Amino acid sequence: MIELKNVVKKYANGVVAIEDLSLKLNRGELIVLKGVSGSGKSTILSLIAGLSKPSSGDIVVDDKHISKLPDHFAAAFRRDNIGFIFQKYNLISSLSVAENILLPLYPLNLPKEELEPRLQEVLNSLSIEDKRDRKVKDLSGGEQQRVAIARASINNPNIILADEPTANLDEKLSLAFIKMLEGLKASNRTVVVATHDPLFFDLESVDRVIEIRDGKVV
Amino acid sequence: MTLLVALVATTLFIADSMKAEYKQDIQTAPDIVVSAQKALRYKTIDETQAARFLEIDGVSNAIPRVWGEYYFAKGNVRFKIVGLDEFENSTNSTLNRLRDRLSYDTNMMLLSPKVKAILNKNYYKDYFNFILQDGTLLRVNISQKSIAIPSIRDEYLIVMPKELARKIFAYADNEATDIAVSVKNSEEIAFSARKIAALLGNAKISIKDDLIVEYEQMYNYRSGFFLTIFIITFFTFFVIIYDRLSGLNSEQKREIGILKAIGWRVEDVLKTKLYEGLIISLFSYSLGIILAMVYTFIFNGGILKNIFLSSSRLLEHVPLQFHLDYATLALLFLISVPLYICATIIPSWIAATVDADEVMR
Numbered sequence: 121m122i123e124l125k126n127v128v129k130k131y132a133n134g135v136v137a138i139e140d141l142s143l144k145l146n147r148g149e150l151i152v153l154k155g156v157s158g159s160g161k162s163t164i165l166s167l168i169a170g171l172s173k174p175s176s177g178d179i180v181v182d183d184k185h186i187s188k189l190p191d192h193f194a195a196a197f198r199r200d201n202i203g204f205i206f207q208k209y210n211l212i213s214s215l216s217v218a219e220n221i222l223l224p225l226y227p228l229n230l231p232k233e234e235l236e237p238r239l240q241e242v243l244n245s246l247s248i249e250d251k252r253d254r255k256v257k258d259l260s261g262g263e264q265q266r267v268a269i270a271r272a273s274i275n276n277p278n279i280i281l282a283d284e285p286t287a288n289l290d291e292k293l294s295l296a297f298i299k300m301l302e303g304l305k306a307s308n309r310t311v312v313v314a315t316h317d318p319l320f321f322d323l324e325s326v327d328r329v330i331e332i333r334d335g336k337v338v
Numbered sequence: 339m340t341l342l343v344a345l346v347a348t349t350l351f352i353a354d355s356m357k358a359e360y361k362q363d364i365q366t367a368p369d370i371v372v373s374a375q376k377a378l379r380y381k382t383i384d385e386t387q388a389a390r391f392l393e394i395d396g397v398s399n400a401i402p403r404v405w406g407e408y409y410f411a412k413g414n415v416r417f418k419i420v421g422l423d424e425f426e427n428s429t430n431s432t433l434n435r436l437r438d439r440l441s442y443d444t445n446m447m448l449l450s451p452k453v454k455a456i457l458n459k460n461y462y463k464d465y466f467n468f469i470l471q472d473g474t475l476l477r478v479n480i481s482q483k484s485i486a487i488p489s490i491r492d493e494y495l496i497v498m499p500k501e502l503a504r505k506i507f508a509y510a511d512n513e514a515t516d517i518a519v520s521v522k523n524s525e526e527i528a529f530s531a532r533k534i535a536a537l538l539g540n541a542k543i544s545i546k547d548d549l550i551v552e553y554e555q556m557y558n559y560r561s562g563f564f565l566t567i568f569i570i571t572f573f574t575f576f577v578i579i580y581d582r583l584s585g586l587n588s589e590q591k592r593e594i595g596i597l598k599a600i601g602w603r604v605e606d607v608l609k610t611k612l613y614e615g616l617i618i619s620l621f622s623y624s625l626g627i628i629l630a631m632v633y634t635f636i637f638n639g640g641i642l643k644n645i646f647l648s649s650s651r652l653l654e655h656v657p658l659q660f661h662l663d664y665a666t667l668a669l670l671f672l673i674s675v676p677l678y679i680c681a682t683i684i685p686s687w688i689a690a691t692v693d694a695d696e697v698m699r
Contacts, residue, residue: 169599171598171599171693172693173693191603191604191691192603192604192605195598195601195602195603195604195606196601196603198599198600198601199600199601199602200601202601204599204600206596206599210592210595210596210599211596212593212596223596223597223600223602224600224601224602226602226606226610227601227602227603227606271600272600275601
């Protein structure tokens with residue numbers, strides 16, 4: 121379970137991104153955070169992932185106080201529990217598909233025999249096995265998005281966070297992406313999507329749509 | 339970085355090669371060289387003077403030398419002819435070895451590889467006809483033995499018995515180019531030189547110290563050119579390092595942000611950057627050294643050597659001898675590899691310690 125308790129996030133320039141926000145997200149839920157640009161959706165994802173720390177309040181994920189974790193442990197927490205899908209995919213363009221997907225696992229120094237089956241599994245599940253050695257810069261937007269999903273799921277995380285995942289995709293590819301998210305939800309993962317794409321709002325698979333405005337739940 | 343290492347290494351290799359050559363020349367040079375002069379012009383010296391020098395206390399040896407240059411018009415080249423005597427010891431061990439390989443009862447000469455190639459090209463394979471001063475020809479047989487040259491300045495060397503050399507230069511039987519004098523105690527060289535000068539009046543006496551000064555001028559060791567190139571190169575290198583230290587570009591910052599967002603710790607990022615810096619800097623260092631070696635010793639220093647030898651009269655076209663100073667390699671390593679690694683690690687560390695969220699924004 122993910123719980124945000126009276127979270128405030130104020131940036132150094134004085135901008136208040138999140139103002140006294142409290143939320144509870146249950147395991148296995150597909151949650152959509154809805155709101156216009158600058159409403160604070162991405163900041164919520166960043167706080168849940170431990171990428172930034174709240175100015176006040178507490179964030180608890182599976183009984184871990186993420187907001188109080190030192191940077192070293194926050195990184196380990198992300199590696200073990202979080203899969204992050206970014207709006208612009210945030211892949212490393214100079215690396216191949218396989219290298220990008222395996223990035224989260226490199227610090228673990230796992231043997232090749234262990235990495236290869238995991239890589240093969242995600243490549244197959246996302247139908248990109250034929251692209252494994254291609255540089256990501258040579259892929260289409262839809263293919264890059266799949267690579268981003270593969271990277272987010274290679275460490276088998278409990279929580280998938282997706283920030284405006286369909287912003288750069290057409291409707292067909294967006295629907296395909298939603299199918300993939302549903303697949304992740306079906307495997308009992310918590311999926312949180314920050315988006316203003318209306319495609320997400322009426323989906324049966326979405327458990328809750330939470331509207332965020334000016335850093336608060338509406 | 340590769341080009342900078344190559345540039346600095348080339349300047350150092352050229353300097354080292356010349357320094358080694360210069361040291362070797364100084365070591366094998368006679369303590370005193372006595373030449374005769376007339377109207378402040380060099381002329382031949384009477385070789386019987388050598389016997390008078392030997393009477394001076396401290397003088398251990400005095401050898402009349404016959405040497406000079408011969409212009410070969412077809413090749414547009416000047417050969418350096420050195421005449422050797424079967425029973426005379428030179429201060430130069432290479433010349434002594436050549437002396438032992440000469441045949442004194444036949445009209446025969448030994449040629450440096452370069453001279454041999456030039457004569458071969460002009461169809462002189464077994465003999466060569468020297469044109470004497472009276473216009474007649476002197477046929478001298480070419481030895482097929484290959485020889486090592488004593489110094490880089492002896493690229494166009496021909497070694498032959500003294501008598502033959504005298505004929506070519508039109509010297510009389512008692513005439514020599516100069517007299518090389520050895521002194522037992524190096525502290526007494528200047529003193530012995532003064533005594534010789536007193537014996538001969540207007541002779542030109544050169545001692546080893548004079549040679550050192552002449553070489554220093556010739557090689558331009560401390561010249562502004564060398565220092566300018568060296569300083570500019572180092573300055574450029576440090577500007578690049580400073581530029582790297584002053585921060586990463588947005589793409590590099592974004593990459594570090596991505597790595598942190600997917601669970602990399604600061605130490606994971608730094609470890610990767612360390613390996614990356616190590617591989618790049620070692621590769622650049624090695625490639626730079628190889629390029630410098632190729633440029634210095636295969637392409638003979640190119641433009642850079644000419645800058646070093648700007649005031650040289652003799653060394654413009656001579657090859658640089660291969661000489662590698664490990665201290666130079668270590669110096670180049672220290673100013674390139676660790677600095678580059680620091681310049682890679684420090685900005686990455688700064689970026690990696692900031693919130694990934696902030697780095698990516």
